[in-house]
Amino acid sequence: MTSKSLFFRLMKEDLKRRLWAFGLSFLTFFFAMPVLAAMGITNLEQQYALWAEDAGNYDFGIGNTADTEFSRKLGELTAECVGLENVVMGFLVITAALVLALTGFLYLHSRKQVDFYHSIPVRRELLFTVRFVDGILVTGSMYLVNLVFTLGILGAAGAAVPGMVSGALWTFLVHMTGFLLSYGLMTAAVMLTGNFFISVLGGIVLFGYVPAVAVLFQGLMQMFFVTTNQRISGIDEWIIHGSPAPYYVALIGEGSDLPMARYGELMGRILPALLAGLVLAVIGGLLYKFRPSEAAGRAMAFRMTKAPIKILLVVPITILVCLLFWNMYYESLGWAAFGFVFALFISHGLIEILYNFDFRKLFANPVHLGISAVLALAVIGVFRYDLTGYDSYLPSEEKFQSASVFTYSLGDFQDYGLPVAAENGRLGREPSGYLWKYMDGSDYAAGNMEITDYGLVKDLAEAGIAAAEESKAIRFQNLEEPAGDDTYMARIEVGFKEKNGSLRYRYYRIDMKESMDLMERLYASAEYKKGAYPVMSFHPETTTGIYISDGNQASLVTEDPEMTAELLAAYQEELEALSLTERTEEIPVTALRFLTEAEKEYLNAISVSRTQNFSGSFRLRDMDPQVNFFPVYSSFTKTMGLLKEAGAALPEELKPEDVERMEIICHYEDSAFYKEYEEAGWEVTEADKETSSLMIRNDGTAEAKEQIRQVLESGKRSWFFDLNDLAPRERGFTVQVYLTPEADRTQSGEPVTMGFSPYEIPEIIRQEFSYDPESAYQASWGLAGKKD
């Protein structure tokens, strides 16, 4: 008998005994796909009937009808049923993998069955392969059967089946990849153990060990290292790649963001996972081959794995509990020692009990206990004393290639983003087919900034390292914190790129005022500005026009290519020349948006989707007046000159006659405002004390006009303050200015919100609210600090 025919005979015999698995898989997948599709279609048909009955009351968007809307929703339903949006399938596939691996090889835990299977003239490799392949076959075949049913149901409802087959098959491949990974790992857990309960525990360990240790390391880093944070630690990658389940979930998540037609793009993620699954299968096979038959019924199949596995578990558990106690009791060494000893003995003892199924083995193998203790202490020591030099990392000039530097403290990143074409699929819920993807400043800098000035980067890093050392000394040597409330601590993220391609991030906290020269040098760097401001990389060819905003409303400046190019060049030139000192003094006078082709396309699409009667360019009101607008500072004379030349409506100074009324809201609790009322016998509640306000109505009197004039003269729109955090700002007062209908260009009735610099508080406010700059705790004096 050839081994090939024996393989199929054995497979047939095994499958006959696993009919329950076929049945269970079929049922679960049946509910997760065909039933889901049928229910969705029923709902959709009911919806369609309503649309047909009362077509006039539904707005399907321009050029769309009830039929096209039905087709679109059917497409969405398809992705929800046979695409990666059907997340239930992910859960079911992982469950199937665990159950099939456990039940497929559970016979290895029974001496009776081991005697039976291992005495017959069949090689163990073949026995393993037959069982392993059968598990895949059970899941794969039942998945495909239900997939065919589902496609049939969707096709009968009118869905374009041929177009979805490819996506559905890619989905199948993704799920089978996730299955193979989970199945392979769980099989390895069964091979390493000899008892059902221990197999389950083994599975939990294998699935969770790397992510759990990664989280523990992250905790250790955050606890002991000063120059790291969650974002830059890179732990997420370990979590995703350290276990099949997170990788599979991430793969599904990534795929569900794509339209079904583009699932093929996942190949780069599927292929390594498939290879990893095959490697796990080979490991499982080798473990089976070398697994002693007498392991049936024991806790661990291989004696040689007992000590390493135990130590690998005891060490992180001990560290974790030790640190929990340390943290819980205000970094008490005594409690940390208690947690250490407690966790060490308990975890080691518990594992010994499980290994031997004997409670009396609680204190067995004291040598292993000692090794675990030493290793746990060593790991804690490495972090506590930073023996790897993590916090003091600084590449040498020879190794250094470039660096990215990002700090929110320079206020360089506002609401920036870019449109993402969503086509269809989960992201296609937006009728326009586009989604807006917000950009994080640090991500943008990490991807776009390349500062090659080693001296600058080194000085910055050294300042950060010195601050880190000082901070550690204060913490661990109980040194006193330096006095002074005039510090302006900046969090700076530096990404060091070395010539060998390695990229390491460090996170520093430095005193901006002490490092002002350094920050000036950084801000003066063209490479810094290029990586900090997306506008510095804009090109006239891809810029369709320029818009201006006052924070409430956007308006077009120009679409003329020549003027657009000129304005863009001027803005880029002036932004590059802008110094940090200027930033600490100037409040922007307006903000510009250089609309890219992609953004215009996006705005067109969302405008089209929102009205049937739309034609031409996009509606201006669909443009968010605060997104992707770059501030224009008062020193940007060239830009402002060109804006005037282009006829731009700069947010002109408001005139007293434009104002109907204004409300000055004071956020100082101890203002004299309510005290006066209290003294006059009025009842003033705590809520009243939190804010107080003064309403000035433009009743035509000279006094009102004067008060309004004072406020308008000193105040600036709040959004402009928001655009530059480095300049002084008094947050204790806001003014809501209600314009007359004639002056309100938006006709929205919404007030203009204004704020003040603490140096420019109008007299009316000083008097009414007894404003005292010395006790103005809500005043921010900016990076330059309070002037005398």
Place this chain on the structure above:
Amino acid sequence: MIEAKNLTKKFDSIVAVDHIDARIKDGCVFGLIGTNGAGKSTFLRMACGVLKPDEGTIQIDGEDVYENTKVKGRFFYISDDQFFFGNGTPQEMMTFYKSIYPSFDVQRACGLLESFSLDKRRKVSTFSKGMKKQLSVILGLCANTEYLFCDETFDGLDPVMRQAVKSLFANDMAERNLTPIIASHNLRELEDICDHVGILHKGGILLSKDLDDMKLNLHKIQCVLRPGMEAGEIPGLEILKTERRGSLSTITVRGTREEVEAAMRSCEPVFFEAIPLSLEEIFISETEVAGYDVKKLIF
């Protein structure tokens, strides 16, 4: 021929089989006898390739058994608690074995099942312990392998069935030179079937001999010697044991019947008679020589 050389198997600190040397000739029934924990099952599990020896080898016709499908195809192993598929029927078991052992005789198996009144469509899980033993023997015999390893197979069979199984073994031995290797804790159970017996104790082999050799070379003499003469004074006798009640002596001696009778005649006793030994007595005599009280080990 099955040959174990220096065969050793340890389970953690327990030495289950301790440096055993044994030979099992083809065409005879080998009885492996020992108390519980003596190492019989471990020996068989190594013999059939379930367990890998820690030391030494076990070979069939010079080839190692472990992971050798060619060799494993030459035997069938009936464990002390044979596994049958959950919800499986004898018919399903036959189908399975047919796919594993190409020579499996389905027709004969069906016939034997009928003879033993076992329904081939009934779930094995509903069978009694004895019925399961019968089924496993039928399946083992019908696999048509050269060797049949039986671990406590007769335990649980009623006397009639035991006899029937023995007849089947005898038949297959005669027809196709089957070599059954039977492990049991009960010597009397194997007395009338074994050709060769090995006694295991605490993992080691105490004795491994042909029953015929033992029977022909051990004799019990009842005699009345001349007054004043002691059994030890008889020349030419290898005495293993002597008992005396009054003037009647019972002497267990080693040697051929002719040698023993000649020696007895030469001392001119008042009376002597050679009495055959039971298998039990043979074992007691043989193992006592080795310093063991075999009654405690195997009866």
